[in-house]
Each structure stands twice: as structure tokens, then as C-alpha cells.
Amino acid sequence: MEVTTPVRTLPYRKLELYEPEGDMLTLQLGPQHPSTHGVLRIKLHLDGEKIIKAVPYPGYLHRGVEKLCEQLTYVQMIPIVDKDDYIAPMHNEQALVMAFEKLLKIEVPRRGQWLRSLLSELQRVASHIFWLGTMSLDLGGALGGGSTNFIYCLRERELILDLFEELTGSRFHYNTHCIGGNRHDIPAGWAAKVHDAVNLIRARLPEYEAMSCNHRLFIERMRGVGVLTGALALELGITGPNLRASGVDHDLRRDAPYDAYREIPVNVQTAKEGDCLARTHVRLAEMRESLRLIDLLIDGMPTGPINSSRPAKQANQIKIPSGQAYASLESPRGELGTFVVAGNGEANTSPYRLKIRPPSLHALAALPYLLVGHNVSDAVAILGSLDPIMGEVDR
Amino acid sequence: MAETILFYIFAIGVLFAGAQVVLRRNPVHGALSLVACFFFLAGTYVLLAAHLIAILQIMVYAGAVMVLFVFVIMLLNLKDEELGTPRRTIWKGIGLVSVVGATGAVAWRGLGSAYDSVLAHGAATQLTDMAKHTLPGAPFGSLKAVAHAVYLNSVLPFELTSLLLLVAVVGAVVVAKGKI
Amino acid sequence: MIFAASLAAAVVIVVLSATALALWYERKLAARMQTRIGPQFVGPIGLFQPVADLLKLVQKEEIVPMGADRVLFALAPPLTVIFALAAAAFVPLWPGVAVVRSDVGVLLVIGFGGLAMVPVWMAGWASFNKYALLGAMRAVAQSISYGVPLVLAAMVPVILAGTMDLDGITQFQATHHWFGLWPIIPGLPAFILFLLAMLAESNRIPFDIPEAESELVAGVTTEYTGMQFGFVYLAEYVHTVVGAAIGSVMFLGGWDGPFAPGLHWLLLKTLCLFTFIYWIRWTLVRLRADQLMTLCWKWLVPAGLGLVFLSAAWNQTGWSR
Numbered sequence: 097m098e099v100t101t102p103v104r105t106l107p108y109r110k111l112e113l114y115e116p117e118g119d120m121l122t123l124q125l126g127p128q129h130p131s132t133h134g135v136l137r138i139k140l141h142l143d144g145e146k147i148i149k150a151v152p153y154p155g156y157l158h159r160g161v162e163k164l165c166e167q168l169t170y171v172q173m174i175p176i177v178d179k180d181d182y183i184a185p186m187h188n189e190q191a192l193v194m195a196f197e198k199l200l201k202i203e204v205p206r207r208g209q210w211l212r213s214l215l216s217e218l219q220r221v222a223s224h225i226f227w228l229g230t231m232s233l234d235l236g237g238a239l240g241g242g243s244t245n246f247i248y249c250l251r252e253r254e255l256i257l258d259l260f261e262e263l264t265g266s267r268f269h270y271n272t273h274c275i276g277g278n279r280h281d282i283p284a285g286w287a288a289k290v291h292d293a294v295n296l297i298r299a300r301l302p303e304y305e306a307m308s309c310n311h312r313l314f315i316e317r318m319r320g321v322g323v324l325t326g327a328l329a330l331e332l333g334i335t336g337p338n339l340r341a342s343g344v345d346h347d348l349r350r351d352a353p354y355d356a357y358r359e360i361p362v363n364v365q366t367a368k369e370g371d372c373l374a375r376t377h378v379r380l381a382e383m384r385e386s387l388r389l390i391d392l393l394i395d396g397m398p399t400g401p402i403n404s405s406r407p408a409k410q411a412n413q414i415k416i417p418s419g420q421a422y423a424s425l426e427s428p429r430g431e432l433g434t435f436v437v438a439g440n441g442e443a444n445t446s447p448y449r450l451k452i453r454p455p456s457l458h459a460l461a462a463l464p465y466l467l468v469g470h471n472v473s474d475a476v477a478i479l480g481s482l483d484p485i486m487g488e489v490d491r
Numbered sequence: 492m493a494e495t496i497l498f499y500i501f502a503i504g505v506l507f508a509g510a511q512v513v514l515r516r517n518p519v520h521g522a523l524s525l526v527a528c529f530f531f532l533a534g535t536y537v538l539l540a541a542h543l544i545a546i547l548q549i550m551v552y553a554g555a556v557m558v559l560f561v562f563v564i565m566l567l568n569l570k571d572e573e574l575g576t577p578r579r580t581i582w583k584g585i586g587l588v589s590v591v592g593a594t595g596a597v598a599w600r601g602l603g604s605a606y607d608s609v610l611a612h613g614a615a616t617q618l619t620d621m622a623k624h625t626l627p628g629a630p631f632g633s634l635k636a637v638a639h640a641v642y643l644n645s646v647l648p649f650e651l652t653s654l655l656l657l658v659a660v661v662g663a664v665v666v667a668k669g670k671i
Numbered sequence: 672m673i674f675a676a677s678l679a680a681a682v683v684i685v686v687l688s689a690t691a692l693a694l695w696y697e698r699k700l701a702a703r704m705q706t707r708i709g710p711q712f713v714g715p716i717g718l719f720q721p722v723a724d725l726l727k728l729v730q731k732e733e734i735v736p737m738g739a740d741r742v743l744f745a746l747a748p749p750l751t752v753i754f755a756l757a758a759a760a761f762v763p764l765w766p767g768v769a770v771v772r773s774d775v776g777v778l779l780v781i782g783f784g785g786l787a788m789v790p791v792w793m794a795g796w797a798s799f800n801k802y803a804l805l806g807a808m809r810a811v812a813q814s815i816s817y818g819v820p821l822v823l824a825a826m827v828p829v830i831l832a833g834t835m836d837l838d839g840i841t842q843f844q845a846t847h848h849w850f851g852l853w854p855i856i857p858g859l860p861a862f863i864l865f866l867l868a869m870l871a872e873s874n875r876i877p878f879d880i881p882e883a884e885s886e887l888v889a890g891v892t893t894e895y896t897g898m899q900f901g902f903v904y905l906a907e908y909v910h911t912v913v914g915a916a917i918g919s920v921m922f923l924g925g926w927d928g929p930f931a932p933g934l935h936w937l938l939l940k941t942l943c944l945f946t947f948i949y950w951i952r953w954t955l956v957r958l959r960a961d962q963l964m965t966l967c968w969k970w971l972v973p974a975g976l977g978l979v980f981l982s983a984a985w986n987q988t989g990w991s992r
Binding site: 520542547550553557634635 | 740781783785808811815
Binding site: 121123129130131145232235236240241242243244247248251307308311313314316317471472473474475476 | 706960
């Protein structure tokens with residue numbers, strides 16, 4: 097899809113030329129605020145309660161991960177990037193490892209590929225269901241119906257985290273992806289537990305839908321709010337569910353298939369409206385699709401090794417002399433990519449430069465466009481519906 | 492006895508809050524003092540067993556009207572610089588003397604005899620005296636008495652007033668909105 | 672006089688301890704709804720949790736923000752409690768007994784409920800905080816707007832019973848029928864309307880936009896700490912408890928009930944309404960400010976006017992007597 101006319105005119109209107117109806121007020125939403133999903137600051141210029149200009153200021157969670165990776169070896173940095181997108185660590189690891197494998201021209205064995213896709217889909221379900229919880233929290237508040245839904249959603253996320261814990265020994269810093277494949281193979285009886293968890297979540301999903309996106313109050317808050325057009329989304333580089341909710345049919349799992357997606361077709365979920373409600377529907381549909389994929393992946397899991405070689409045991413074991421590569425995958429938030437320039441110093445155990453392309457940062461770029469004209473309550477709903485993870489935005 | 496104590500509490504409250512309305516430089520304080528003044532005034536109405544008048548005083552004046560008042564003041568948000576420095580002029584002295592003098596004269600001329608009887612018989616007898624002059628079965632200031640007065644004796648002026656208020660509301664909207 | 676004073680003291684103590692119990696009850700209820708257990712360590716089944724919370728709040732430092740209006744800032748929290756408690760004085764406890772019996776009891780109750788927004792506004796303005804100010808502005812706008820359907824809904828039992836005396840309304844229901852049950856057409860919708868407006872007046876979800884945590888941090892209570900915050904928090908619960916009591920008096924017959932009429936029936940009905948309010952609270956998400964106003968002025972107020980008209984018509988038929 098070609099974008100010819102730039103749509104970047106609306107939000108940067110001059111405040112001096114604006115004629116306020118009510119009182120002008122500058123409100124700093126964040127960085128310490130209950131619903132900025134971490135530490136984001138949005139400078140809101142309000143006319144009464146109506147937003148006339150919004151400027152997001154990310155950077156409060158900057159930990160210098162990319163710079164740190166220049167000092168760490170290729171083996172050491174895998175658990176570090178777990179903390180980038182702290183809702184979906186699996187995808188961080190995999191995106192990093194895929195870039196290294198591309199440089200080293202290592203092919204992951206078929207079982208390893210399927211295992212990666214399985215973990216990716218499980219993590220996607222966990223991430224989306226967590227998002228549903230926080231979205232309800234944004235709308236319903238910490239002391240209300242929102243928190244009820246939030247705790248229900250966390251309960252389902254626990255099911256998946258328990259599975260991960262059994263597989264990798266950790267609930268968060270999995271460190272299960274390594275260059276050339278995976279570190280942990282499926283334990284005995286794990287497949288049955290995956291099926292149980294998937295069936296349980298599938299059975300409970302209608303309950304949460306009844307409390308959230310099928311509920312009248314929820315719909316009233318979400319419909320027509322924060323409409324993101326497909327053209328604007330493409331121009332800003334927005335990917336993932338936010339893009340698909342704006343009517344652009346794009347999914348790396350289908351359009352640039354990797355791992356098991358080369359063999360299993362993915363039904364890409366889209367919506368046309370581009371508002372908060374559409375984003376909710378897309379995420380819920382994606383969650384259902386992921387549950388379907390998990391069943392297929394676990395049933396069709398091929399036999400064989402999960403790694404092309406034995407996983408690295410020493411920190412400086414992996415050496416990449418030179419070259420650069422970009423690899424990306426479809427994370428729950430969109431295209432998560434890693435660009436790596438290899439060759440740092442004599443040892444060649446660290447990259448010269450590493451850049452992570454976080455989908456959430458691009459989603460935040462839409463805020464100045466989406467918030468204008470809405471009021472403060474909607475600002476929270478719109479921010480929540482974009483599903484930004486500050487750990488990933490600031491790195 | 493308790494009523495007398497309460498009366499003095501309320502009366503002092505009314506006077507103090509009323510003075511604050513004028514003396515406070517911060518307009519928000521002044522407006523809130525006026526709320527307090529209305530509230531204490533409602534207290535004295537309760538002592539007169541006129542619950543309806545008391546609650547109307549609270550709901551209409553202290554509640555709706557005053558809050559809108561305070562809103563306007565707050566939104567205008569006068570700074571200290573805009574208020575200017577406090578000055579003591581001869582006019583303020585003249586104003587004070589004339590207000591006190593006029594109020595005292597009116598009180599003495601108009602209510603002097605009533606004060607005498609209160610001093611002689613106490614407030615309670617005064618109340619029963621007043622009750623005798625109203626509708627049978629409906630004491631002064633009661634719901635029935637007020638309803639009788641408003642909806643039977645003077646229903647036409649009452650309805651005309653509400654019509655006038657409607658016109659005022661429409662006018663306020665037109666003036667405030669600019670373009671509709 | 673002495674009887675009334677001691678009754679007033681008793682009511683204050685009862686309402687405050689009922690509020691403490693309500694805090695515990697709500698936390699337990701919410702926990703059960705959320706597959707949690709709730710407070711369980713302080714006292715038997717966590718019953719003394721509110722006491723522990725209170726002790727914690729009392730110990731905390733009270734911080735006055737720089738630039739705040741110190742007098743109003745300090746004055747507002749106690750006033751919220753006083754106004755919330757004042758409405759409890761008019762609730763008929765058992766036949767013929769209330770702390771204050773007044774022929775305009777209904778108006779007094781609603782008036783004190785509406786007056787509670789003055790200290791809320793004071794708190795918001797004095798805090799010198801934009802979130803608090805926005806919260807206060809929302810609170811006042813909401814309170815003024817929802818006062819209208821609240822009064823209209825309360826007019827229905829007044830017209831049906833022919834009195835504004837709360838005890839008189841209960842007496843009428845005891846000798847005839849509860850207004851929540853019969854006449855079903857102005858009665859039940861008026862009850863629902865009353866509940867909705869009361870939820871809005873006491874800032875409960877789905878109408879809790881003045882203190883919407885996800886938007887305004889904590890609304891007017893943002894800058895309050897320690898016991899100052901405790902007062903505002905307490906006032907909210909007192910408001911809800913008293914509101915539930917008044918709802919049960921006006922529409923569910925108050926102290927009237929089968930077998931032995933008395934205080935226990937009032938308490939039971941209040942508890943039921945309270946549970947209902949908190950059931951709603953822990954289920955729904957909140958509305959937006961403009962949707963709130965739309966709901967009030969475009970739906971609830973016309974509905975209230977219609978109900979007042981219907982109840983007057985019902986009175987003219989004479990079937991109720």
C-alpha cells in the first residue's frame with residue numbers, strides 16, 4: 097500500500113492560534129500515574145477537559161540495554177533482553193537470537209522451529225490476556241469492575257506462566273532460546289497440560305468478553321474513540337494488532353513466514369474501524385487464533401533435535417567475526433526486530449552495535465494524532481488500547 | 492436553655508461568616524463564608540421550627556447557587572496582584588458607620604417592641620404567638636403552610652416567576668454560548 | 672431533649688461502626704468475587720481489619736502541599752464526614768422514632784446529601800493540584816446534575832404517601848404496601864432511578880468519575896494523607912451506608928417487615944442494598960464524564976418527570992387507599 101500524501105498536520109497545531117472555549121490547562125499525565133502503563137509522561141494541553149494537544153515523552157525507563165549489549169557477549173545478552181518487553185519475554189529472546197542465526201547462517205532443526213512457534217503463541221495468549229486485564233483496569237479503575245476482570249485475566253496468565261516454569265525453570269527470565277535452537281525440550285506430560293490450559297482459557301474467554309468487550313458500558317467507552325486510519329498507521333510504522341485493527345492486512349507470520357508458520361497457515365485477524373473497540377476485537381480474535389495454533393503445534397510437534405548444536409556453556413563461546421543482519425518476528429505488539437552489526441574488538445564475542453526495533457515505540461507515535469479532540473478519560477482508554485510496554489519503548 | 496445556646500451559636504456564626512464575606516480578600520474564601528453564613532441562618536430557621544425554609548435555604552442558596560458562584564470565581568482565578576494592595580480610605584470608615592447605624596436604627600425602630608417581649612417572656616412564647624397567626628393545623632413555616640401560600644394564595648405570581656426564570660436561563664445560554 | 676441527644680450519639684456510633692463493618696464486608700465481598708480470600712489475619716476472619724487500617728492512617732504524617740490553602744485544606748475532610756453523618760439523623764429507626772423527625776425529612780436528607788459536595792469542592796480547590804481540581808469540578812457538576820433525578824425519584828413515594836415525613840412514608844408502606852413492590856409502575860422504576868442517582872451522588876461506579884483512579888489519580892483525595900484521607904474515605908462509605916438506609920426506608924418499607932417490625936428489618940434491607948451497590952461496583956467499568964451527563968439529562972430527568980406525573984395520576988385513581 098503506497099502512501100502519497102502525508103497526514104502529519106493535525107496534532108502540531110499552534111497553541112497561540114487556538115481559541116479556547118473554557119479554561120486552558122496543561123496537565124502532565126505521568127510519569128507517576130496509575131494508568132500510563134509504566135512511566136510514560138504525556139503533556140496534555142486541555143481546554144476544559146478536551147485535549148487540544150498531546151505530546152508523549154518516553155524515556156523514563158531507559159536502561160541502556162542496546163549499549164549494554166555492546167559489552168556483553170552473544171550468550172550473555174539473551175536473558176538481558178527478556179526485560180525489554182516484560183509482558184512477552186519469549187519474543188524478545190527469539191528476535192535477538194534470530195538475527196544472530198541469520199549472521200551465522202545457522203538453520204534451526206524442525207522440532208526447534210516448532211517449539212519456538214509454540215512458545216511464541218503461548219506467550220502471545222499470555223500477553224493479550226494480560227492486556228485485556230489492564231485495559232479493563234484503565235476503564236474501570238483499580239477499585240471497581242476493572243480490577244475484577246484484571247484478576248481473572250491474571251489467573252489465566254498464571255496457567256501459561258506455570259507451563260513456562262515447568263519447561264524452562266523460570267517464570268520470566270526464560271533464557272530458553274539459544275543460538276541454533278532451544279535449550280529446554282518438552283518434559284513428559286507437558287503436552288497434556290498445554291491442552292488443559294488451552295481448553296480452560298478457551299472455555300473462560302466468553303466470561304471475560306461478557307465483562308469487557310461485549311458489555312454495553314465498555315462498548316460505549318471504546319466505540320469511535322481514538323480512530324487510527326490505516327494510512328496514518330502505515331506512515332508512522334505501526335505494526336501488529338494496532339495496524340490490523342485499522343484495516344491493513346499485515347502479519348509477519350504470514351507475510352514473511354518464519355519457523356513453523358512456513359508450514360501452518362495463520363488466519364490473520366483484521367478490523368476496519370481503527371478505534372479502541374476494533375483493537376480490542378482484533379486482540380481477542382488473535383487470542384482465539386493463537387489457541388487454535390497452539391493445539392496444532394503441540395499435536396503436530398515433529399521429533400528430532402531441538403538444537404543444531406549443543407547450547408553454549410561458556411560466555412565467549414559464540415564468535416561472529418563481521419557482517420550485519422536484521423531479523424524480525426511478529427510479537428504480540430507488532431514487528432519486533434533486531435538489527436545487529438557484528439565485530440567488536442579482537443575477540444568478536446560482542447556486537448559492534450545492536451538496535452532493537454520496538455513496536456510499542458511506533459504505537460506511541462500515534463498518540464498526538466489520536467488524543468486530540470478527546471477528553472482525559474479517553475486519553476487513558478486510547479493509551480491502554482495501543483498496548484505500549486514502556487520497557488520495550490525505552491529499552 | 493439548649494435552644495438559647497444554639498441560637499447564640501448560630502447567630503454568632505451568621506455574623507462572623509457574614510463579616511468574613513466582606514473582609515476576606517480571597518474571593519473563594521468570601522464565597523465559602525457566604526455558604527457558612529447561609530448554613531448558620533438555616534440553623535436559626537430550624538430553631539424556629541421552620542424546617543422547610545431551613546432546607547430550602549441550604550439546598551437552593553448554600554447548595555446550588557453558591558456552588559455556581561464559587562465556580563465562576565474559581566475559574567476567573569484572581570491573583571493577588573490583580574486584587575491590588577489593601578487600602579484604608581475614609582470611605583470604608585464612612586461605609587462601616589453608616590451600615591452599622593442604619594441596621595441599628597432599623598432594628599431598634601422596627602423590632603424594638605418584639606425584643607421587649609422576648610426579653611420579658613423568652614423566645615418560646617414568642618414562637619407560639621407567631622404560630623397562632625398561621626393556618627390551623629399547619630404551624631408557621633411548615634410544609635403545609637408554605638404550600639398553601641405558594642400554590643393557592645399566590646399561584647399566579649409563582650408561575651410567572653418560574654416563567655421569568657426560564658427566560659433568564661435561555662438568555663444566559665444565549666449570552667454565554669455566543670454561537671449556537 | 673436528653674433522649675434525642677443520646678439517640679443522636681447512639682446513631683453516630685452505630686453508623687460509624689456499621690461503616691467499619693461495611694469496609695470489612697466490602698473487602699470480603701470483593702475478594703470472593705475476584706477469587707481471592709480478602710482480609711483474614713486481623714481478628715477472627717479479618718473482622719478488625721478496618722481498625723488496623725484506621726490505626727495505620729492515624730500514625731501517618733499529614734502533609735500539606737506547598738501552595739495549598741491550609742485552612743480549607745484542613746477543614747474539608749472533617750466536614751465531609753459531618754455532612755454524610757447528618758443525613759443519618761433523619762432515618763426512622765423503628766415505628767415513630769428517629770433522631771430528628773421533620774415534616775420535610777425527605778428534603779432534608781437530600782439537601783444534606785447534596786451539601787456534601789461543598790467540602791469536596793473545598794478539598795479539590797485547596798489542594799493546589801490539577802488532578803484534584805479536575806476531580807472537584809467533575810464532582811460538583813455530577814452532584815448538581817444528579818440531584819435533579821434524585822429529587823424526582825424521591826417525589827414518587829412522597830406523592831404516593833402524601834407526606835414528606837420519612838417516618839410517615841414508612842408508616843404508609845407498613846399499612847399499605849412497599850413502594851418498591853406496588854404500584855409497580857411508578858414504584859419500581861422510581862426505585863431504580865433513585866438507586867442510580869444515589870450511586871452518582873455518592874460517587875460509586877459506574878458513576879465514580881470524580882475520583883477515577885485511572886484518569887485523575889485519586890481525584891480530590893490526591894494530596895491527602897493520613898487521617899485527613901481517612902476522613903474522606905470514611906465519608907464515602909458513610910454516604911453509601913446512609914444512602915442505602917434511606918433507599919430502604921423510602922421504597923422498601925424501612926422498619927416494616929413480617930413477624931416483628933423493628934430496627935433489624937431496616938438493617939437487613941440496608942445490608943441488601945449495600946451488597947447490591949457493591950456488587951455493581953465490582954462488576955462494571957465506569958462511564959465517561961460526558962456520557963454521565965447525557966445519561967442524566969437525556970434519560971433520567973425525563974424519566975423522573977414522567978414517573979412523578981404517573982404517581983400523581985395513580986393517586987388520583989384512589990386505588991392505593
